[in-house]
Amino acid sequence: MPLRLVSVLTDELCALSCVREARQRSLFISLVCDDLGIQWIEQGIAVRAEMATFVNQALQHRGSEGYRAIVECVGALEGRESGESLDRLVRRAVYGVESRGLPELPGVFAAETQRRAWELLTLGPVPRPVLHSVLAGELRIALPDAEGPVGLFAHLAEQNAQPDGLPPAVVLVEVVAALGSSQAAALQAWSEEWAEAAELTGALRERRARIACGAVPDSTVPRALVVMVDPAHDGTDRIYVRHWVNAAAGFWQPRAFEPQETTLDRLAPAVLRAVRHGEAQWAGAAEDSPVHVEFVLPHSLLNHDVARLKIAADAFEPLPLHLRFYIHLRSLDRMRVRDARQLSLWRERWRTLQEAPAAETYRWSRTTDPLTQWQEKLARNPRVTGVILQHPAERGHGLEALAAALTEGVGLVVWDRRPDTPQSVELLQLLLGHSPGQLPFKVHQLRVQAETEEVGRLLVGRNIAFLWDDPNRLVDCEEMPA
Structure with a gap:
């Protein structure tokens, strides 16, 4: 689980009364655990350390479900606006995007397809400078500076298809996989499923081979x-x-x-x-x-x-x-x-x-x-x-x-x-x-x-x-x- 996500969530949660006050904190933890079907025994340590440990465990449960449960339980205890504000703050600080969900493009990505890609990109990040370098070489379009994989997906989902018919967001997924993401196999399976439905399996195969060559570092380049x-x-x-x-x-x-x-x-x-x-x-x-x-x-x-x-x-x-x-x-x-x-x-x-x-x-x-x-x-x-x-x-x-x-x-x-x-x-x-x-x-x-x-x-x-x-x-x- 990305440490940055754990850190930002812990910061924001510790500023809320539903976490600062002991009774409300116990209720908050209980609600999240019930929603996810997990157990938690209070550690008896400092509040921040307790919450960092709890957040880390919750986020490891079924990918984005843990994050969703935390945000919705904040909304239940602090009000809907507080839950939505937490979500915006975290997305901006961690991923560089503020939207609640990724933009839906009918005919290109279904909502569930986008959600799955976002989840895999979150679980298997790669170094940003390398990602930007390889992706820029593949797409030949300007990329936003501060974006990680998820933010780039949101940005590229709105871009026109490449000459081979592949959307830039699919190329992004392939590049992240080629750069050694821990979710490489699942990311490639995601691309293959989308390409099969779009009748672009051949184009994906050719692009994947090209990306594999471009993702090999040259030791002479500093x-x-x-x-x-x-x-x-x-x-x-x-x-x-x-x-x-x-x-x-x-x-x-x-x-x-x-x-x-x-x-x-x-x-x-x-x-x-x-x-x-x-x-x-x-x-x-x-x-x-x-x-x-x-x-x-x-x-x-x-x-x-x-x-x-x-x-x-x-x-x-x-x-x-x-x-x-x-x-x-x-x-x-x-x-x-x-x-x-x-x-x-x-x-x-x-x-x-x-x-x-x-x-x-x-x-x-x-x-x-x-x-x-x-x-x-x-x-x-x-x-x-x-x-x-x-x-x-x-x-x-x-x-x-x-x-x-x-x-x-x-x-x-x-x-x-x-x-x-x-x-x-x-x-x-x-x-x-x-x-x-x-x-x-x-x-x-x-x-x-x-x-x-x-x-x-x-x-x-x-x-x-x-x-x-x-x-x-x-x-x-x-x-x-x-």
Whole structure:
């Protein structure tokens, strides 16, 4: 039984006189027990603990019958309006819906069919971020933010059928089952019964197979906040900041939020706004995997220190962003290129990187490596998957080499943002000796360690730029209209 439902019901019941007063409480418990045909022996403990235990037992009896009995007994003792008010409060707090029953759609779902689906969804919930990610990928329609399975069913029951004829609410039931609900078998039986009556068994079978593939998590996909910074290019210092939140690890379904116009020196407040949107989306996750903040930047800003942007947390001093999140860079210019050959190079080198025990790297120094010859060597060797720049990514220093590496499909580039730091190269080489899957963590670890260093090699952690650009995780990066 969902703990949230027990908690909210207990809160509301303990505020009622039929529970606060001992005699009325005994009568209330007796009425509920008689209605459900169960027995209850008073525990002799604190009222709240007693009611939490009783509510938990009642709710486990025949699914929604226990809930119905509690609400109706409140109505009998406190008045009908009190019972209905309790029902509305609980539905809003637990499920995000206020209606007494789910909307009836004649010809789509009979009332009993809806009630059974609601009961199964209540008894077998799944993590909200994962549910939203997989369901959004299946339905390709906007979903309300705060809804759990029952609230989503109420919302989707009013939506038009999918192209294959299946109502979105049926797809929801199938997704919840595929994500490992404790009621998976019963949910699938519910779908099959409905599909048979609607003569859509074939469509259901095909959709179920597709959902099964889409419900398998990809271990390379993190919870993420993607922040794109796009200069206005109008002679002013204006920039547009757009951001997307990927709510669930394992599933790439980034959700876009409204862009913001600001300036580069006001980037931190814009990033804080994006972080808060992310935190709202990540709430409710069963896992606590790290969050990656990915800055999609034009070439001109790739040397900008975004990892140490200081963002304020309530009642605390602003802290560098990299202390809370894994920070890395992505190339806006390359993401906007529509060249099929370049995209193919990018994907192929990235696949090679992910399959290797460690990156095969090339270094670049403007004092020893003529850029044209260096790029030609890189183009001839598709096994090279990482580049170490000996100079910062600024025009006339390392930026041209970085652009060349991006053109050749390299997705992993590191450098020290400070000028004249050849001593950093050896440490960066050691860093890239770790397995690719560990690199975001290792960079994060180096950055955190560097915050307590006054001198020494680890200081590079305060200045490291880490481009980690996955071609399989793109966002809509079209230019903002003028």
